[in-house]
Amino acid sequence: MIRTRIAALLLVAFVFGVLAVPIFAQGPAPDPAGIATGDKGAVVDGGGNSFVVSEPSDKAAPDYAKKKKDYDDFKAQADKEPLAMKLADTVGHVRIGTNFSWTLLTGYLVLFMQAGFALLTCGLIRKKNAGHLMMLNFAAYVFAFLAYWAVGFAFQFGAVAVNAAPTNLGGTPTLNHFLLGNSQWGLLGGRGFFMSGAGYDAGSLCLTLFEVVFMETAGYIIVGAICERITFWAFLLCELFVGALLYPIFGGWVWGGGWMSQLGSTMGLGHGYVDFAGSTVVHAVGGFCAMALAVILGARLGKYGPDGKPRAFPAHNLVFVVSGTFILLFGWMGFNPGSTLGASDLRIAVVAVNTNLAAVAGSASALLLWYLMFKKPDITMACNGMLAGLVAITAPCAFVNPTSSVIIGACAGVIVCLGVIFNERVIKVDDPCGAISVHGYCGWFGAVCVGIFADGTYGAGWNGVGASTYLGTAGQGVTGLLYGDMQQFKVQLGGATLCIVYAFVATFVVFSIVNKIKSMRVSREAELEGLDVPEFGQLCYPEDSYETSES
Amino acid sequence: MKLIQCIVRPGKLDDLVNALRQFTTGITAREIRTWGTEGGWHGTYRGVEYDTLMPRVLLDIVTDDTWVDDIIRIVAETGRTGESGDGSIHVMPVDESYHVRTGFMDS
Numbered sequence: 001m002i003r004t005r006i007a008a009l010l011l012v013a014f015v016f017g018v019l020a021v022p023i024f025a026q027g028p029a030p031d032p033a034g035i036a037t038g039d040k041g042a043v044v045d046g047g048g049n050s051f052v053v054s055e056p057s058d059k060a061a062p063d064y065a066k067k068k069k070d071y072d073d074f075k076a077q078a079d080k081e082p083l084a085m086k087l088a089d090t091v092g093h094v095r096i097g098t099n100f101s102w103t104l105l106t107g108y109l110v111l112f113m114q115a116g117f118a119l120l121t122c123g124l125i126r127k128k129n130a131g132h133l134m135m136l137n138f139a140a141y142v143f144a145f146l147a148y149w150a151v152g153f154a155f156q157f158g159a160v161a162v163n164a165a166p167t168n169l170g171g172t173p174t175l176n177h178f179l180l181g182n183s184q185w186g187l188l189g190g191r192g193f194f195m196s197g198a199g200y201d202a203g204s205l206c207l208t209l210f211e212v213v214f215m216e217t218a219g220y221i222i223v224g225a226i227c228e229r230i231t232f233w234a235f236l237l238c239e240l241f242v243g244a245l246l247y248p249i250f251g252g253w254v255w256g257g258g259w260m261s262q263l264g265s266t267m268g269l270g271h272g273y274v275d276f277a278g279s280t281v282v283h284a285v286g287g288f289c290a291m292a293l294a295v296i297l298g299a300r301l302g303k304y305g306p307d308g309k310p311r312a313f314p315a316h317n318l319v320f321v322v323s324g325t326f327i328l329l330f331g332w333m334g335f336n337p338g339s340t341l342g343a344s345d346l347r348i349a350v351v352a353v354n355t356n357l358a359a360v361a362g363s364a365s366a367l368l369l370w371y372l373m374f375k376k377p378d379i380t381m382a383c384n385g386m387l388a389g390l391v392a393i394t395a396p397c398a399f400v401n402p403t404s405s406v407i408i409g410a411c412a413g414v415i416v417c418l419g420v421i422f423n424e425r426v427i428k429v430d431d432p433c434g435a436i437s438v439h440g441y442c443g444w445f446g447a448v449c450v451g452i453f454a455d456g457t458y459g460a461g462w463n464g465v466g467a468s469t470y471l472g473t474a475g476q477g478v479t480g481l482l483y484g485d486m487q488q489f490k491v492q493l494g495g496a497t498l499c500i501v502y503a504f505v506a507t508f509v510v511f512s513i514v515n516k517i518k519s520m521r522v523s524r525e526a527e528l529e530g531l532d533v534p535e536f537g538q539l540c541y542p543e544d545s546y547e548t549s550e551s
Numbered sequence: 552m553k554l555i556q557c558i559v560r561p562g563k564l565d566d567l568v569n570a571l572r573q574f575t576t577g578i579t580a581r582e583i584r585t586w587g588t589e590g591g592w593h594g595t596y597r598g599v600e601y602d603t604l605m606p607r608v609l610l611d612i613v614t615d616d617t618w619v620d621d622i623i624r625i626v627a628e629t630g631r632t633g634e635s636g637d638g639s640i641h642v643m644p645v646d647e648s649y650h651v652r653t654g655f656m657d658s
Contacts, residue, residue, distance in 0.1 A: 312596035374598050381597060421598060434597075 027191065027198055028173045034202030037170040038096030040088035044167075046346070047475075048461075051088055099168040099342030100206050106338025107210040109331050110217065114141055116327030117220045121227060123320025124380060124433045126313055128530025129228045131540030136223045139232070140239050144219035147243030148212050149195055155179075156215075156248035156256050157207060158189025158198075163257030163464065168342030169206050174198035184266050186258040188249065210338060211251075214282050217335075218247045221286030224435030225294040229301075229527055232535055234520035238293060238511070246289060246506055250499060251281050260498075263491050264465035270451075270488030271470075271478045272463040273495035276351075277339035279395030279446030280499040287440025288500045291429060292507035296515050299430035301527050310424045313432070315380050325383040329359055332390050336397045347398055347458050354397045355390065358409030362389020365413030373417075381417060384434045388416035391439055392446035399454035399478045408449045412442045444496045451492030454480035552645040553619050557610040558585060558638040559630045564608050570629045574618050579611040589636035607638060613645055 031037050043051035053074035056067035078085050118137040122130050159178040163186070165171040175198060179190030192199030195208060219242050226235070253260040254275050264272035275281050304310055315321055336355045337348040366385020371377040389409030393400075396408060419437030423429045429436065459477030461467035470476040471485060479485035514520060521527075526534035533539060559567060561582070568578060584604035592605045614622060623640055631637055649656055 310599055312594065312599040312601040314594065314596040314601075370598070374595060376595055378595075378597055424597075424599075 027176055030174045030198055030201035030204070032200050032202060037201075037203050038093040040085060040092050042092035042096050042167070042170060043088050044095075044344075095344055096168075096170050096203075099344055100202075102343035102348075103169065103206055103210050103338060103341050106334030107213050109334025110210070110213040110338065111331075113213075113217060113328050113331030113335070114220065116324045116331055117217075117223070118324070119320045119327065120324030120383070121220075121224045121433045123317040123322075123324060124224075124315045125228055126530070127316040127541060129532065130316065131538055132232075132531035132535050133223065133227045134540065135232065135536060136227060136230075136235055137220055139236060140220040140223060141216055143236055144216055144239040144243030145212060147240045148215050148248070151193060151244050152215060152248040153195060153199065153208055153211065154191060154193040154248075155189050155245070156252040157204075157211065158191040158193075158256070159183075159186055159252070159258075160189070160207070160256050162186065164255065164261060165257075166203075166207055166341050168340070168344060170203035172201065172203040172207060174201050175204055181259065183257075184259070184262050186252070186256070186262070189252050189256050189258075207341070210341070211255075214278060214335075215243055215247050215251070217278075218282045218286035218289070219243055221283065221435050221439045222290040222293060224433030224438075225290035225431045226297055228432055228531065229297055229521055230293075231520055231522050234511075234514065237514060238289075241507070241510060242286070242289060246503065247282075247285055250285055250502060254281050254495075260495055261463045263495075264463050267491075268487065269491035270485055271459060271465045273491050274399070274450050274454075274459070274462060274478050274488070275395045275447050275495075276398045276450070277336045277394045279391060279393075279443045280496050282443075283391045283394065283439040284443030284447070284496065284499050285503045287436050287438070287443055288503035289507040290431070291436045291440055292504045293511060294429050294431055294436065296508065296511050297521055299428065300432070301524065303430050304428065308428075310428075318379055321380055321383055325386055328387060329356075329390065332359070332394075336394055340398070350402075350458075351397045354400060354402060354405040355393055357402055357405040358389040358393030358397075358412070359386045360389070361406040361409030362386055362392070362413040362416070365410040366417050367413075369414055369417050380434075381420070384416050384420065384438050385413040387438045388412040388442040391442040392449060394443075395446040396450040396453055398458055399450055399480075401455055401457075404449075404453040404455070408446070408453060412445060415441050415445055440500065444500055447496035447499070448489075448492050450478065450480060451485075451489035452480045452482055454478045454483065454485075454488065456483050456485075552648065553614055553616055554643050554645050555610075555612045555614060555619065555622055555626075556641045556643070557612070557626050557630070558583070558587075558607050558640075559610060559626070560632070560636070560638060561606055561608045563630045566629050567610065567626060570625050571612070571622060574621050574625065575612050575614055577613070581609045581611075583607055583609045587636060587639070589634075605636065613648060 041052050053071050055071050056064055058064065118134060121137065122133050125133055158175055160166065161171060161173050161176040162178065162183045175191045177190040178186040179188040181187035192204060195205065219239055222238060222242065252258045254273055260273040262272055263269040302311060303313065332355055333352060337351045340348055363382045363386035366388065367377045367382040370381045389412045392408050392412035393405055416434065416437045419441040420434050423431050423436055431437065456476045456479035460470065460475045462478050466476060468474065471479060479488055481489040522531055522534065564580060571578060585607045586604050591602045594601050594603060612622060619642060626640055647656060
């Protein structure tokens with residue numbers, strides 16, 4: 001008891017120690033009203049070429065004379081037509097407004113995935129633990145959100161303006177400081193703690209809304225693997241850990257302008273590590289965190305017979321499972337297309353179709369493979385197959401064509417089936433909902449697929465690589481192995497593998513220690529009875545007659 | 552007075568209630584799970600096979616002694632499919648019975 005209190009005090013002291021400096025540091029002024037966000041500087045054409053020509057500063061550059069002439073021409077034109085410049089300010093503001101609408105709306109769709117996860121996981125477990133599981137899903141959202149508000153967002157995106165400024169949202173110039181590392185080897189962001197100061201900005205908070213629901217996705221992935229046996233207090237610790245540290249740190253490396261995103265410019269590895277919407281950043285991190293926790297907790301009582309053979313704990317409500325899966329598919333229409341952070345990027349249509357194609361291909365291959373292997377198709381595996389396809393297409397969705405999406409989805413459907421069998425029968429890690437297989441294994445696979453199937457039609461200048469030409473072609477984007485870029489494949493394979501090692505080892509070390517101090521698992525009696533009453537005093541499905549007494 | 556307990560196939564419930572209506576004043580039905588001579592119910596979940604109890608319906612019918620033979624005959628005829636697992640019928644004596652509303656003995 002005393003040890004836990006000391007640990008809590010140390011945690012609080014650490015958090016405030018880290019925060020004190022950057023909160024009060026000076027930087028570009030934030031724009032909480034959103035009035036100054038989006039002017040003529042935000043006006044670009046379809047190819048991303050700016051309307052405003054800026055004055056070249058490097059006089060030694062070989063094309064200085066041409067750039068200077070372009071600037072002088074623009075200046076002369078602008079002086080002649082002040083009304084056009086005024087109009088350009090309005091156009092820029094409207095463009096940013098369109099992108100805000102898109103980003104917020106898709107963020108709301110991703111938020112709705114919480115309901116899908118709750119239904120899916122609840123349907124897949126036994127009736128006696130259903131109330132406990134709903135509480136886990138609920139608390140995951142609440143507590144991980146607060147952890148992300150306090151430090152998570154700052155760790156992940158506190159330096160996003162340094163390398164990966166989201167120009168579609170006005171660039172969020174206030175988020176510009178690495179707490180650890182420099183602009184090439186950034187390790188930890190350092191602005192926007194408590195979403196105040198530098199974080200109290202319209203563009204920054206638009207990004208926050210979209211990114212916090214992504215973090216929540218990683219946060220509730222773990223529920224699927226640890227449910228039916230974890231205590232509530234231990235689960236809250238897991239959520240705080242994911243929301244404040246595990247997810248934001250890796251996310252910052254890839255999306256916050258951190259060192260993995262810069263591997264293209266620093267090491268010449270393609271466009272750096274590319275994960276469009278989070279196959280690894282969100283799903284593999286969640287999946288392998290879940291795996292570490294499932295290993296620490298051990299299998300549910302009775303899952304393995306005395307002979308070591310797995311037993312079936314059938315899903316208690318298939319209606320929940322299928323409804324939940326379709327809600328997740330619907331939410332994924334925000335997850336992937338929304339990751340452009342703007343509707344002015346018309347690739348969103350390709351992304352949306354690719355996402356759906358991979359989903360149906362994944363469920364078809366999982367369903368048919370199960371049919372062949374066990375003579376009966378299994379609806380829960382078909383649902384897992386759909387999610388597997390979605391997880392796998394999440395990283396490559398913007399960079400591949402529809403045919404590749406079908407191939408990626410179909411492969412993911414096979415991986416998820418083999419993964420479930422492998423977990424259950426070979427390594428004997430008990431995963432009630434298949435979260436490790438769906439999010440962990442297929443997440444890794446999805447990120448590797450970017451390095452294989454990316455066809456170079458999209459992503460020119462991604463992570464600051466090849467803005468003018470790439471592989472000798474102007475406008476060539478992120479390119480995979482099949483289209484001639486070996487370096488991109490290498491960085492994808494290495495990066496995805498690093499992700500799963502990072503997520504598993506970090507979680508395993510931290511929670512092995514927690515488990516040593518106090519067991520994270522419920523008592524044997526509680527587990528046999530079902531966790532609803534021992535943990536919360538409430539049944540998910542109480543009898544009506546207990547509730548309707550008139551006196 | 553007798554209590555007749557019948558374990559029958561769930562799919563036969565409607566037919567049985569219709570056929571028995573003229574012989575009884577009330578039928579109570581419960582969803583139950585049984586393990587009889589026909590064995591249990593064989594399921595498969597995510598590739599793991601398992602056996603469990605079979606879903607059946609249990610009917611409770613309280614009746615005058617005069618109707619017992621008719622009821623047994625109707626249940627046996629209506630509930631039959633000829634396959635193993637059609638169920639069973641048990642008859643036991645009832646000492647007393649009352650209506651909750653009136654508190655009087657039902658004759």
